[in-house]
Amino acid sequence: MTAVAVAAGARIRPRLGPGLSRLITYTFLLAFVLYVLSPFLAILVTSVAQDWFGGRILPGSLTLRWFDWAFNVTNLPGVMANSFIIAGLTIAISLVIGIPTAWALGRRHVRARNVLMTLILLPKTVPPITFALGLSREFYSFDLVDTHLGVALAHTTLALPFVVLIMSATFAGLDERVLEAGRVCGGNWFRNLVHLVLPMAMPGLMASVLFTFVTSFNEFTLTLVTYGPDTLTLTVQTYLAIGDGFLEVASAISVVLLVPSVILLLLIQRQIRPENILGGVKGL
Amino acid sequence: MAVQLLRRLRSGGPGTSSARHPGGRAVTAALLVPAIAFLALFFFYPILITFGTSITPADGTGVTLEEYSTILSSPKDWGVIALTLGLAVGTTVISVLLAVPLALILRRRIRGHQALRLLVLAPLMILALVSALGLLILWDRNGWLNLLFSRLLPFSDGPLQIDYTIPGLLIFYTWLYSPFTILTTLSAVEGIDPNVEEAARVSGAAPWRVFRSVTLPLAWPGIRAGSVLTFLLAFGAFSVPLIAGGNHRPLPVLIYTEAAVFQNFERGSALAMVMAVVALAAIALYTRFSSKPVRGSAG
Numbered sequence: 001m002t003a004v005a006v007a008a009g010a011r012i013r014p015r016l017g018p019g020l021s022r023l024i025t026y027t028f029l030l031a032f033v034l035y036v037l038s039p040f041l042a043i044l045v046t047s048v049a050q051d052w053f054g055g056r057i058l059p060g061s062l063t064l065r066w067f068d069w070a071f072n073v074t075n076l077p078g079v080m081a082n083s084f085i086i087a088g089l090t091i092a093i094s095l096v097i098g099i100p101t102a103w104a105l106g107r108r109h110v111r112a113r114n115v116l117m118t119l120i121l122l123p124k125t126v127p128p129i130t131f132a133l134g135l136s137r138e139f140y141s142f143d144l145v146d147t148h149l150g151v152a153l154a155h156t157t158l159a160l161p162f163v164v165l166i167m168s169a170t171f172a173g174l175d176e177r178v179l180e181a182g183r184v185c186g187g188n189w190f191r192n193l194v195h196l197v198l199p200m201a202m203p204g205l206m207a208s209v210l211f212t213f214v215t216s217f218n219e220f221t222l223t224l225v226t227y228g229p230d231t232l233t234l235t236v237q238t239y240l241a242i243g244d245g246f247l248e249v250a251s252a253i254s255v256v257l258l259v260p261s262v263i264l265l266l267l268i269q270r271q272i273r274p275e276n277i278l279g280g281v282k283g284l
Numbered sequence: 285m286a287v288q289l290l291r292r293l294r295s296g297g298p299g300t301s302s303a304r305h306p307g308g309r310a311v312t313a314a315l316l317v318p319a320i321a322f323l324a325l326f327f328f329y330p331i332l333i334t335f336g337t338s339i340t341p342a343d344g345t346g347v348t349l350e351e352y353s354t355i356l357s358s359p360k361d362w363g364v365i366a367l368t369l370g371l372a373v374g375t376t377v378i379s380v381l382l383a384v385p386l387a388l389i390l391r392r393r394i395r396g397h398q399a400l401r402l403l404v405l406a407p408l409m410i411l412a413l414v415s416a417l418g419l420l421i422l423w424d425r426n427g428w429l430n431l432l433f434s435r436l437l438p439f440s441d442g443p444l445q446i447d448y449t450i451p452g453l454l455i456f457y458t459w460l461y462s463p464f465t466i467l468t469t470l471s472a473v474e475g476i477d478p479n480v481e482e483a484a485r486v487s488g489a490a491p492w493r494v495f496r497s498v499t500l501p502l503a504w505p506g507i508r509a510g511s512v513l514t515f516l517l518a519f520g521a522f523s524v525p526l527i528a529g530g531n532h533r534p535l536p537v538l539i540y541t542e543a544a545v546f547q548n549f550e551r552g553s554a555l556a557m558v559m560a561v562v563a564l565a566a567i568a569l570y571t572r573f574s575s576k577p578v579r580g581s582a583g
């Protein structure tokens with residue numbers, strides 16, 4: 001009887017029931033939190049671990065040797081520079097190519113819009129490995145393998161669909177009355193673009209930039225088939241370190257890799273609603 | 285200025301072709317060309333190359349379907365396709381089972397729910413390889429979880445082998461790809477008007493029945509949208525099974541191994557084509573059969 005009264009009393013925001021159900025809820029949440037967080041903890045501890053052998057909960061002693069290895073032996077600064085250069089190029093190419101198309105799809109009459117949108121989104125629908133082999137062959141014949149531009153072009157195939165999707169939705173949502181007011185008040189198209197369209201499209205633009213960066217920075221498959229000694233990126237370097245069995249060095253590189261991701265995560269939580277980013281993230 | 289405004293309004297205002305489409309079709313086409321050309325060059329053409337390679341015999345002349353018939357008549361290759369699909373379906377089911385209770389809890393805005401929301405996003409932002417490495421270390425035979433199990437269950441015989449097994453891959457995939465399902469489920473559940481559920485409750489429906497007949501059907505579009513993404517990503521997972529799959533090689537790993545290690549581009553390309561077809565077919569099936577709300581929604 002009391003349970004009924006409690007349930008009826010909390011209409012808008014039902015409270016957790018007492019006793020058992022609360023226990024189950026918090027056990028579930030705790031398990032979820034541990035499930036998500038523990039791999040990060042494992043990497044953090046491994047990256048500074050020494051004498052960590054069978055049966056020990058924590059390593060015997062701590063060391064910064066693996067970071068030293070990562071920076072000096074695997075040339076981490078150079079590799080990191082490659083990752084950032086490629087991500088920067090990917091952002092530039094995706095925006096330059098994607099924004100005009102997004103404008104057309106969002107604000108102009110386009111025949112067969114749905115077909116076109118499906119085609120543009122197709123690279124996100126089929127797994128990258130299905131066109132990675134062909135891309136690699138094409139790059140060999142165009143001499144694009146092992147160039148920053150080449151790797152960035154490969155990444156753009158995955159970033160472009162997202163930029164078009166987000167920006168066309170952004171442009172479609174621009175307030176027509178504001179644009180009309182700008183026109184009526186005598187602003188030329190450039191003034192209107194800078195003072196009206198740009199500020200209104202800023203959230204979409206920010207989302208595009210952030211997620212193009214994440215896509216490129218984290219992309220593995222398409223990097224693996226187009227990279228070379230001069231374009232080694234952090235992802236491939238991590239893979240090579242794991243493949244060589246240096247889990248400690250790989251962990252140290254991973255910790256470095258985590259830094260931009262965590263910063264972005266915090267930025268995103270502030271700026272963008274998570275539902276909007278689905279489909280834009282994640283290299284396989 | 286007012287006259288001008290009036291004239292514009294009378295001419296139809298925003299939305300008429302003259303106001304919205306300066307330059308007309310030619311401009312629209314010119315705006316669309318860069319992206320279409322780019323994808324033609326770096327997405328559709330590579331697929332064409334892959335297809336071409338898959339039907340070219342080893343000596344380079346003529347056309348053959350040999351690679352495809354080899355794949356289709358090989359129980360081993362069918363096994364690989366089944367493994368890839370099975371892992372994707374398993375991950376999707378587990379993700380939904382995880383997402384629904386989590387969404388129902390988070391919608392109550394309990395203390396710390398914002399931190400939890402941030403936590404859900406975390407696997408999305410992190411390179412799959414990094415998390416796979418963390419999970420490998422964690423579930424290792426000497427890892428923390430096995431240490432924990434060996435203390436809690438002293439009668440168990442030896443450490444659990446999780447890494448490099450199929451249950452292990454499911455644990456890893458769920459970690460990586462469930463956030464897509466969780467986020468859309470959460471936003472769908474939070475979009476439900478609590479009064480609708482309240483009405484069912486007041487009408488005498490038991491909590492389970494409210495959930496089955498009201499909450500779940502209303503949240504279904506969101507669950508569906510996210511689980512398609514989870515399915516797709518799990519189906520195409522490459523880096524994780526590459527380092528954490530051991531002897532289990534799903535299609536992407538097999539494709540890469542055939543091409544990069546054995547230099548058998550014809551077979552690798554044929555497998556890639558098979559994978560693309562299976563992916564598109566699976567999505568078509570999924571969207572078709574999940575478009576109906578779950579059973580009992582009418583009740």
